[in-house]
Structures are given as C-alpha cells and as structure tokens.
Amino acid sequence: MKAIMTVSAHDRVGIIASVCTLLSDMGVNILDLNQTVMQGIFTMTLLVDTSTSTHTFDEIRSAIIERGESEQLTIHIQRTDIFDAMHKV
Amino acid sequence: MLNISDIMQTVSMIDHQHLDIRTITLGISLYDCAHSDIKTCARKIYDKICMKAEHLVEVGNEIEREYGIPIINKRISVTPIANIAASCESEDYSVIGHALDDSAKTCGVNFIGGFSSMVQKGFTNSDLRLINSIPETLSSTELVCSSVNVATTRAGINMDAVAIMGRIIKRTSELTAKNDGIGCAKLVVFANAVEDNPFMAGAFHGEGESECVINVGVSGPGVVYRALKDVKGESFDVLAETIKRTAFRITRMGQVVAHAASERLNVPFGIVDLSLAPTPAQGDSVARILEEMGLEVCGTHGTTAALALLNDAVKKGGVMASGHVGGLSGAFIPVSEDEGMVAAVNEGSLTLDKLEAMTCVCSVGLDMIAIPGDTSADTISAIIADEAAIGVINSKTTAVRIIPAPGKKAGDTVEFGGLLGSAPVMNVKSESAHEFIARGGRIPAPIHSLRN
Missing domain, CATH: 3.20.70.20 (Anaerobic Ribonucleotide-triphosphate Reductase Large Chain)
Structure with a gap:
C-alpha cells in the first residue's frame, strides 16, 4: 500500500534521521521525500510503500504514532488515494 | 509526488477544521422479515440486521485508521417499519422498536433509523399503529430514530397526519420529560422525505432501494x-x-x-x-x-x-x-x-x-x-x-x-x-x-x- 506521511514539529537536529530509521527498521520503503522549514516549523512529507514491510499497516501506524508522541512530532500516515481524490480532477 | 501544500492543506482540514466523514450508513431492506406473529417478526429483524451489519463498525474503524479521516458515526437505516409490520396481528409495534434497539447495540452503531411511515396521502392500518407506537418506542429505546412523511409535492399535505403528529410529539416529550423531552430529538416529521438520506434522525431505507446499500x-x-x-x-x-x-x-x-x-x-x-x-x-x-x-x-x-x-x-x-x-x-x-x-x-x-x-x-x-x-x-x-x-x-x-x-x-x-x-x-x-x-x-x- 502506498501512503503519505506528514511530519511537523519545531525544528531541531535529527528529526529526519529518527523518522527514516524507524521506517527502515520496519522495512518500509521511501519513494519520495519533501522537506522544508518555515518560520521555525519543520515540515516533511514522505511517499512510502508499506508492501515491502512484514508488518501490517496498523502496526506501522502504531509505531509511527508512538514515535511521534515520544519525540513531540505531529505525524500522520494516510493512504495516498485520499490526496489524489481531493487534489486531482 | 503531490504538492506539499496540497497535502498539508488536507491534513490541516482534518486536524484543525473538523473535516470528517459524519456517517457511514448501511441501508438494509427488511421486506423478508414480515410475519404475522410480531415476536417472530422482531426476531427476524434482529437476526437480519446483526448479520448484515456485523462488520460495519469494524470496517469503519479500519478505514478511519488507513485514511486518517475521522468517521464519527456508523449507522443503520431500515425499510419503514410500517411496511414490514403490516401483517403483524398486534397493535403495539414497540416490540419491533426494541428489536431495532437491541440490534443496533449488538452491532455497535450509534443510531438506527426507520421506525417510519409514509402517510403523505393517507394511512394504512399499519401506519396508524406505527405512529401510535412512536412515543412508547422512543421513550423506551436509546438508539432508535423515527420519521413520518406527511406530505409530498405529488400528493399534497395529509392534514390528518399533521394533526396527529402534533399530539405524538407532545406525548413523546411527556414520556421523556426527565431528560427534557429528548425523545423528540429522535423524531422527524418530513415533507418530500428522501429514501437514501444517511443522516439521522431522518434516515430510512426507501422502497426503491436495493437489498443492502452503503450511503x-x-x-x-x-x-x-x-x-x-x-x-x-x-x-x-x-x-x-x-x-x-x-x-x-x-x-x-x-x-x-x-x-x-x-x-x-x-x-x-x-x-x-x-x-x-x-x-x-x-x-x-x-x-x-x-x-x-x-x-x-x-x-x-x-x-x-x-x-x-x-x-x-x-x-x-x-x-x-x-x-x-x-x-x-x-x-x-x-x-x-x-x-x-x-x-x-x-x-x-x-x-x-x-x-x-x-x-x-x-x-x-x-x-x-x-x-x-x-x-x-x-x-x-x-x-x-x-x-x-x-x-x-x-x-x-x-x-x-x-x-x-x-x-x-x-x-x-x-x-x-x-x-x-x-x-x-x-x-x-x-x-x-x-x-x-x-x-x-x-x-x-x-x-x-x-x-x-
């Protein structure tokens, strides 16, 4: 399944490393990544493929949410369909 | 990949602007549940709803997690009960109301609609029995919603039904007086009711609908x-x-x-x-x-x-x-x-x-x-x-x-x-x-x- 991850937080060292290491540990493949810092707020969007992982989507989602809570990151993971539907005619 | 601002706009709509799926409503036809004995009819209704809606809440929650969109309510609408109970030899339809309530609780949905009747032109005996059962049903159930269609552009306004519904609303309020008349919050009087409305309290599964449908x-x-x-x-x-x-x-x-x-x-x-x-x-x-x-x-x-x-x-x-x-x-x-x-x-x-x-x-x-x-x-x-x-x-x-x-x-x-x-x-x-x-x-x- 392809999904979009969004990460936002106050900018600091190691956010990308933390998120990407978690994804790597879970076998989730990153297809695309976009990152910017605006007025001190770090924002990153990732296009990921969860089919390369041995974990279920729910397990991956839980691990991501847990990481977000422990490191004060606002993280979402959502199927890509929803963004395609809302922003492409 | 998609534009980053489009992505963040969607996330912000959900996080900060209350964007949500308000309801997934499963419409279920109950025509095959008719029976002359009202208890048998109620049992068939309970069984059918529980079978058809068994996975509704689970699937709703699964979609919510995968798509990251809150799905606030999972609900059920059924064929207007006045049509289903017409052959029952009973004056009191609240037995069926309780079966609807029980099935909604078993399935984990938060409302079930269809304790309803279409009387825009006139009443069948069953319509009158259903309408007279509304106050008792709404005061003794939690999740049942009721609606009565009293008018259409095609048929005009059934003023006898309008008169009766004034009294039914009053009675429903009296029976739920302890809770400020909350029974009336589950009762809608319609003109030109639609058959595929997923929103409560007015949802019912219309006559022209298929066996089962997702709205x-x-x-x-x-x-x-x-x-x-x-x-x-x-x-x-x-x-x-x-x-x-x-x-x-x-x-x-x-x-x-x-x-x-x-x-x-x-x-x-x-x-x-x-x-x-x-x-x-x-x-x-x-x-x-x-x-x-x-x-x-x-x-x-x-x-x-x-x-x-x-x-x-x-x-x-x-x-x-x-x-x-x-x-x-x-x-x-x-x-x-x-x-x-x-x-x-x-x-x-x-x-x-x-x-x-x-x-x-x-x-x-x-x-x-x-x-x-x-x-x-x-x-x-x-x-x-x-x-x-x-x-x-x-x-x-x-x-x-x-x-x-x-x-x-x-x-x-x-x-x-x-x-x-x-x-x-x-x-x-x-x-x-x-x-x-x-x-x-x-x-x-x-x-x-x-x-x-």
Whole structure:
C-alpha cells in the first residue's frame, strides 16, 4: 500500500534521521521525500510503500504514532488515494 | 509526488477544521422479515440486521485508521417499519422498536433509523399503529430514530397526519420529560422525505432501494468557514466559486471512503451526501459561515440570501465530485447542534420566524429547536403544516424536529449532550390554530405536481 506521511514539529537536529530509521527498521520503503522549514516549523512529507514491510499497516501506524508522541512530532500516515481524490480532477 | 501544500492543506482540514466523514450508513431492506406473529417478526429483524451489519463498525474503524479521516458515526437505516409490520396481528409495534434497539447495540452503531411511515396521502392500518407506537418506542429505546412523511409535492399535505403528529410529539416529550423531552430529538416529521438520506434522525431505507446499500454523509462547515476567510471582501462570484471548490474536495473524500466501505463490506455503493452538518464544537458552525459572508450576526436581514448561496454552491461543488450525489446534500441549520445558531438565538437576532424563512433555501427544515413545554399540540401541528407547505410548494425536502421541553419556558436552556448540544427554548406565538388544524382532510397537491 502506498501512503503519505506528514511530519511537523519545531525544528531541531535529527528529526529526519529518527523518522527514516524507524521506517527502515520496519522495512518500509521511501519513494519520495519533501522537506522544508518555515518560520521555525519543520515540515516533511514522505511517499512510502508499506508492501515491502512484514508488518501490517496498523502496526506501522502504531509505531509511527508512538514515535511521534515520544519525540513531540505531529505525524500522520494516510493512504495516498485520499490526496489524489481531493487534489486531482 | 503531490504538492506539499496540497497535502498539508488536507491534513490541516482534518486536524484543525473538523473535516470528517459524519456517517457511514448501511441501508438494509427488511421486506423478508414480515410475519404475522410480531415476536417472530422482531426476531427476524434482529437476526437480519446483526448479520448484515456485523462488520460495519469494524470496517469503519479500519478505514478511519488507513485514511486518517475521522468517521464519527456508523449507522443503520431500515425499510419503514410500517411496511414490514403490516401483517403483524398486534397493535403495539414497540416490540419491533426494541428489536431495532437491541440490534443496533449488538452491532455497535450509534443510531438506527426507520421506525417510519409514509402517510403523505393517507394511512394504512399499519401506519396508524406505527405512529401510535412512536412515543412508547422512543421513550423506551436509546438508539432508535423515527420519521413520518406527511406530505409530498405529488400528493399534497395529509392534514390528518399533521394533526396527529402534533399530539405524538407532545406525548413523546411527556414520556421523556426527565431528560427534557429528548425523545423528540429522535423524531422527524418530513415533507418530500428522501429514501437514501444517511443522516439521522431522518434516515430510512426507501422502497426503491436495493437489498443492502452503503450511503456516506460528509460534513465540513469548518473547512468552508476557513476557505471564506481567505476571500474576505471579494464579490459573491468569488464567494460562490470558493464554496464550490471546497465542497468538491470534501465530497471527493466522501467518495473515496464510500467506495472503500462498499468494497470491504461487499455492499453496493448508494450515494454520497455532502451536507454541511454543524456540531456544537467551536469552528464547526454553519451560522459562522453566514456571518463570515458579512452578516453581523446570523438571523439578521440578508441571512436567507447568504444561506441560499451556500446551499446552492455546496450542491454544485458536490455534484461534480461524486458519481452519485444524493440524500439531502446542502446545509443543515439545527439550532442546538450549532454553536453560532445558539449564540444568535441568545442575542435575539435569530427567531423561529427567521428560521422558517431559512428553511425555504436550506437542505432540510426546522431542526433541533426547543420550544416551551406548554406549547399546544395544535400549535406544533401548525408549525409542521407551515413547514410542509414550504416543502410541497418548492419541491424540496422540509422537516420538523422540534422539542417541547417539559416545564421549560422561552429563554430557558435545555441540555441534550453530545452531538445534540444544548438549545435555548424559543418563543412560539400564543394565538391558537386550533380550528385550522381541526378541519382535517388533505391540502391538495399544487398545480405544478401535474407534470405528466
């Protein structure tokens, strides 16, 4: 399944490393990544493929949410369909 | 990959602007549950609903997690019970009401609609039995919703039914007096009821519907409100276009969810209903959208025009976004469920008369309005008659969901809790309509009903 991850937080060292290491540990493949810092707020969007992982989507989602809570990151993971539907005619 | 700002816009709509799927409603036909013994009929109904809706909540939760969109309610609508119970040799249909309530609890849904009857032209014996069972059923169940269609543009207005429903609303309120008459919050009197409405309390699975169907209701007043903030001072053309674009996006989201639910439950997709349905939460109000258009407070002069523009633009945006747009699609104006409406009533700007005018152009009608407990049944019937007339003449759905709050007078407040919110008790006219309602019979269908 392809999904979009969004990460936002106050900018600091190691956010990308933390998120990407978690994804790597879970076998989730990153297809695309976009990152910017605006007025001190770090924002990153990732296009990921969860089919390369041995974990279920729910397990991956839980691990991501847990990481977000422990490191004060606002993280979402959502199927890509929803963004395609809302922003492409 | 998608544009980063588009992605963040969607996330922000969900996180900060209350964008959600308001309901996934599974419509279930109960025609094969008819039986002369009412207990057997009730058992068959319970069994069928539990079988068909077994996975509804689980699938709803699964979609919620995968798509990251809150799905607030999972609900069930069924064939109008007056049709199913017609062959039962029993006067009291509350037995079936309890079976509906039990099945809803077993399936984990938060409402079940369809304790209903269609009497726009006349009553069958079964219709009368069902209507007379409404007060007892709504006071002894938690999740059952009831609706009665008393008028259509084709048939005119059944004024006998209008008269009866005034008394039924009063009785329902009396039986639920301990909770400020909350039974009436689960009872809708319709004109031109639609058969595929996924929203409660008026949802039922119409006669023309298939065995089972998935209908999805999407909401998002907060998203429209936020979008309008960006076009402050612009012309109405820009305003309408902005609402259309926003409605399109929201409905597309509903379409994706509807298809996912339909596929996973192996049930055909029916319609997406994009209705701006407010909640008592701050920032989720239809009244605040109207005020954002430039009105000092909702209910002042200009409100009807603002609502007309909103309702129409929502429909136009939605219709492009889904293969099948249906239900009520437009803007709801329930008073107790809308923080801005409550504030406008408390300020004295929004009155029952103005709300009635607004129902000419909104997608439903007088909704979640508390009135003094000593309001007579005739006056309630007269309010229903006015509302039905608006629906019949304008070929639109109108409805009355009105709560006479026992022991309360105008200016008091009633608390319903949860999504139903709290409502200021509104003033009604004290002059009688008794002789008008006592006439009985039918108000004929308007001339434009003769379209063949």
